Amino acid sequence: MTSTTTTPVRARALRGTLRTIGRIAGTIWSNPRARIGVVLLAIFIITATFAPWLAPYGASQDGFERSAGGSAAHWLGTTAAGEDVLSQIIWGARVSVFVGFAAGAIATVIAVLIGLSWGYSRGFGGDVVGFIVNLFLVIPGLPLMIVIASYLQNGGIVMIIAVIVVTGWAWGARVLRSQTQTLRSRDFVTAARFAGDSSFRIIFREILPNMTSLITGSFFGAATAAILAEAGLEFLGLGDPTTVSWGTMLFWAQNSNALLTGQWLLLFAPGLCIALLATSLTLINFGVDGISNPRLREGKGR
Amino acid sequence: MTTNTTPAQGAEEPILRVENLTVEYRSEGFEPVAAVKNVSFSLRRGEFIGLVGESGSGKSTLGFALTRLAKPPATIVDGKILFHGSDIRTLDDEALRKQRRGGFAMVLQSGMNALNPVRTIRKHFHDIFRAHGHVEAGSFNARASELVRKVELPETVLDRYPGELSGGMRQRVSIALALSLEPELLVFDEPTTALDVLVQHAVMDTIRQLQASEGFTAILISHDLGIVLESTERVLVMHDGVVVEDGPSHQILDDPQAEYTRMLLSHYADPRAEEIHIPGFSTRGRSADAARAERATTSPRSDARAARRADASIVVEGASKVYAPPRRGEQPVVAVDNVSFTLAPGESLALVGQSGSGKSTIARLVTGAEKPSSGLVRFGDSNLASLRRRELRDLRKNVQMVFQDPYAALNPLHTVEYTLLRPILNFTERRGEEARERMLELLETVGLTPAETFAQKLPHQLSGGQRQRVVIARALASDPQVLVADEPVSMLDVSLRAGVLGLLEDLREQWGVSMLYITHDLLSARLVTDRMMVLNAGRVVESGPTADVLRNPSDEYTIRLLDAVPNPARARETR
Amino acid sequence: MKYALRKLGMLLLTLWAAVTLNFFLPRLMPGSPADAAIAKLSQNGPVSAATRAAIEAQLGVPGGNLFEQYVHYLQQVVTLDFGVSFTFYPEKVSDLVLTALPYTLVLVGLVTILAFVIGTLIGILAAWKRGTWMDTLPTLGGSFLSAFPYFWIALLLLFFAGYVGHLFPTSGASSPTAVPEFSFSFIADLIYHATLPALTILITSLGGWILGMRNAMINTLGDDYVTFAEANGLRGRTVAIKYAARNAILPNLTGFGLALGGVVGGSILVEQVYGYPGIGYLLYNAVVNQDYPLMQALFLMITVSVLIANFLVDILYGVLDPRTRR
């Protein structure tokens, strides 16, 4: 008998969530910079998704002329191992986009969980969590990543994601925590407590949905950092150089001295793609900023 | 064409003339909102006028436009603002900046935040002196001291940071800063709203005196017709961006023209009066009160009420609450000091006192949200201090809270239905369709009909009064014995207050819930409570039947509170 | 004072945690330092058992159980004696670190401060001129630049300005023949060599400061005290600097302390590309060669520097914000 009404309630709740997301999407789209970001990101996602159809050759299909310049058959030339650079760029989009989104998402989930519980709880537990978060915040990320990555030894992408997540969640947790603290003392949260809701429900139904834009922002921030970190680790050869990603392309380019062999495109193109992908997320964040902070919405200032 | 008229041609020339002013908010991706519509009026030198209207009626927007402080997205789409005959819209930045000394100035609505937190007050003054060069470099300090004394502050505030001053002090500082510009026209945007009743009163006195002594032209923006009528000679009433009435204060008081003005006026009354008539409310007076008590015992629901009586008293015995000092080395804060009272079933008790007197703390003690440092708080047989999590939940079922700010008390993302279903599902056995029915019933109880329609709305689709009704419905959902209402109408416009208060009163009569009504608004306390306790610095200074306390206050503090109540009628007496 | 003491306590606690983390991290790695050396030697040919024994004997392998090692390690940390480097045997780790530290401190420290100052100024201007090209250009440019991987900018600059343009030296911190002394020519030589690494860090970190400051400043520009200051007819510059920017800088300062860690991290890649003899380069080599003592000392050094920088920033914050003083 419960199903008769709980389902519509749930459906309505879902509709509410969708509405929130729709509103966020709308606000993002209304910001011209964010719009550029969305378009850029869409291009990369499409490229990544349809790589098998878009790429003229396989990612590590070799046997072409080594270190060749651009030609009709190989628009961006070939690598020192005789692979097609354009194909690698296209296939490489998959890893960067995937790592960015996966690491960004996981880091954000951790940040949300920790930020929420840290912000909601008072007392000693909160202090301990706060201490750990601060520790992760001040310990320089990249050295830590390098040390951890060399310990985890080439688990490939999974390892890279793990490393990025371990070092990347703290910032978001801190931001979300302070927001949680603000929300926690808001009347509607107290009201929910008076309405008999459990802490769990209050956190997830009252507080969390009100942080959607902040979480979105922290996700894009984390994804940007993840993309750059992935490139850095791969470049240092701490990833799995056999996967084709923009980071490993740069690693191989550096390894076989693309600058010397005149293959500057091999170095230039992946770097630019990384920069553009990261920029697209930063641009989108311009729009997200506007949601959580109306003052940052587009417009003439003075 | 307007710029060629030179100022000060004669006394008849208005210092400010506004012609057909229209201001819109234009944000990207949103429809433009016209906040000020086709407003025209003019001001003579030395005039002190009031601008009233409820929240959102466009008062601040108008004020900002007049002083050319309107910033995007606010856009002046039409009209002229002639200051000494020249349109200030055409001034370039530097000319405008120069104009700000000896020209027009503004004291902001949120005066508490109008000071730079990282600069001392002295530096604020120096910044202004330096910017305009109208004070000699040698006499900066002397002039600053003089100005702070004018607003009745000690000179020592000059070396303090804003964060170290109280709200009232900060508001005075900003008035002093505005005065330092020696303005001809000074716009006060709700200079006292954020302040406590007593402080409010004092600051208004200062403004009145200053206006009289300095002789500047002033516009006082307020949502409180009482304050405006008490202070000013002429009043502009704004409603929905339009000036609906413009006339001398006494005329507005005696013979209001606009429907809207009449409505506003009708909500004023002296809480001390023998009989009080407020529209939408039964008359309050000696005979009326007796009838009311009588009605209470014979109401159709008296059975239900009788059933409750047995175990539903709240008993507070010698309760104190001491908070740790906010900063090391300071005294601990005694928020509540040895307070005792009983809230009997069906009774309505008012708790009044100025800000910080401990009213909310008592509310928290009574709802079990906090434990007393000493003393006892009981609900029926249970000692609230020893409640466990589960028992606390049971307490919540019986003791519910009506929140002060209906805008903050509703999660903007949840529908009314969700909000109301939560306590029903949590506290009652009702599930599914039954729960939904109860939810609709509650909506009807608080007068939100058709209930089906309201159930689907989100908070932002409701008016303030409707929201407060939802908040009340939620509090009723568990069928509680006691309602604790902490300033339930202070965030509502006058026009909405009466309705909500009426509802609370009805509920008490109909359902027999007892109510702890917390307020600093003595009139509303008079309207909905039987008994009253006056709190000062955590101590009960006076208590007794509401009408008695108000009509014959014995404590000096209570008298001061009563004096501070704004009242248009008093304006008539003094004039 | 209380504020400073509390921060100091926090600093010490964080230091201890970092020191301990630092102890465990390298120990989790498989293989001994000798393995690393041998692996290198054997890449193109076999290594005899004897050689292996000799190398192991030269490098030594940490002994004792974990707790003993930890106690020993803590002693080392306190006495700043980190033992002998495996990679640069028999050089003392502390000597190596001390040689490399000044380079990184000066390079990263100066450039970060420079980037912070420049970025903050541009951010102030962008927020003040919001909506004009003076806002759009730096914010878009900034977000683009900050999206560049450090090492990539380093590579491009190295290639174009170093190898193709022959404008700047391609590696090292000073000319091979330069004699360290306190003279104009030597300092000029140092600066000349540091230009490309510095430029790399500057380019990639500037954007963050611009954006951060711009956003913070836009926030404060909406605050009432700014409106009131304008209403009082203060000069634009006074309002922008003493009112809006002065308050906007406070939240950004905290970011500054935290970002230092990122910049030091980024400098690893930069130093690696430019062969710049600083901490980052040393750390990379230490990691690759599994040089525990060196790695620990370096990681600790970096963490401690960042912690202290954070502490100083916190203190500065306290000085700048009267609300924390009291």
Added chain:
Amino acid sequence: NIHIESKPDPTIPQDTLLLAADQGSPMYQRNFNPFMANRRIGAAYIYEPLVIVNDVNGDVTPWLAQKVTQPDASTVVFTLRDGVKWSDGKPLTAKDVEFTFNLLKTSPTLDMQGIWQYISTVETGTDEGSQTVTVHLKSADVPAANIIAQTLILPEHLWKNVKDPGTYTDENPVGTGPFTLGNYSPQQYTMNRNENYWQKDKVTVKHLILPATNGQLAMVTQGYDWGYMYMSDVKKTWGGANQYNRYWFPPGGVISLQPNLTKAPFNNPDVRQGIALALDRKQIADAATEGSMQPATQAGILLPNQQADLDPSIPNGGVITQDLDAAKAAFARAGYHDQDGKLVDASGKQLSFSLLTANGYTDWLRAASQVQRQLSALGIDVKLTQPQPPAYQLALRNGDFDIAMGAYGGLGSQYQDLNGLLNSSNFRPVGQEAPSNFERYQNPAVDEILAKYRTSLDPNETRELGYQLQHAMVTDLPVISLYYGGSWGLYSENKYVGWPDADHPYASLKTYTPTALLIFTSLKPREHTEDKK
């Protein structure tokens, strides 16, 4: 396209070589102790050995010893050259040699070649001024003589005062070699010709400059004269940068697959056979070395360097060519058959194993990927694992792998190359650290051949024994050779000529071994030869 040109520093004079030899940045530590792993490379030009073995073909050149005799298989007698002086003017004596050997005994951490595992005692001639040193070996071991003879000799009069040679950094080295240390800074040092050198007339290079950092880009752009490093697309990059730039990449070792012979399926010779036949070595070599190196012979030697040692009866020089049918047949013998494109055993389980390689060794990694791809075409499932080098080493020594990338050979001596690889005295069970023989090969017949080799003083007999070892390698496939690791020599004929090359393989172009002495004594200024022509 952007072209990089060599821009030599004009201030470097004609009689000075710029060497990309030492890699020490940023901590270029002043350490010339020739027995330390972290010594500066220049130590190799200061201290000299008794004999120099050409690692390309094994030719032995007497050096400080003018004569090495082996009266029996367990005795070596070195007769020192007359007139050799230390750079401080003191003469080299047999006492110095004896002192050096004994120093390595008392400071075992310096005994990188492990000479004291062979030596029993050392004695010098009893008479005053004797120039002979007699080394008594622990057992009959003819090849040990060359290992011992390559020890660099120290001056007793200076080193006898050193308290702890094991950590002594020898900042102001005094040796017998062609160069002495000049200016030293942490970023580069210079070396000057030793005016007391015993073959001074053969050394025409007056100065050396050794900078601390020298990557490929620097090598190309800054006009280096000699370097030892891998270079991508060498013809275009190094060769294209300057008309005098040359390179010579002879094989320097064999890169191979080293199967764990204690484990199934690699304990089955047919599986090894199948894998060996399934691989296209040309493709692998091309991928790994970007076309620089050739497929390797399975015979356990380096071709063409050691062509003279090769058993002519081995077909195709021992290079196995891809033959998929034969491979399938071999797998079939081992019990594997094709099922839906997968190679499965009788129970239907796919043949699958992981291939271990070290992270950062990019040529190995590319080769491993090729192997993976080629084997999976046959239905074999190969996973790559690439831990950091130390972990790789550990796994290798402990036998904690299925099949691994590894290198062998290149010491210039067939016996030394294969003894380490095949001798069962180096065998350890899985889980115990093996000193070498990581594939864990045990074959009494091969052990016997090696034992005979050790005691034989007859060149004809050793050649025959060599043939037998080659046969064992080819038939037993203890390791599966893939391609040659290169000996990456880059040099410029701008200032000097007379460098070793394919036609004159008198040394490899390694900068850090005593063979560099062979080169320094062969170089001639270019003008001279041009003039003669």
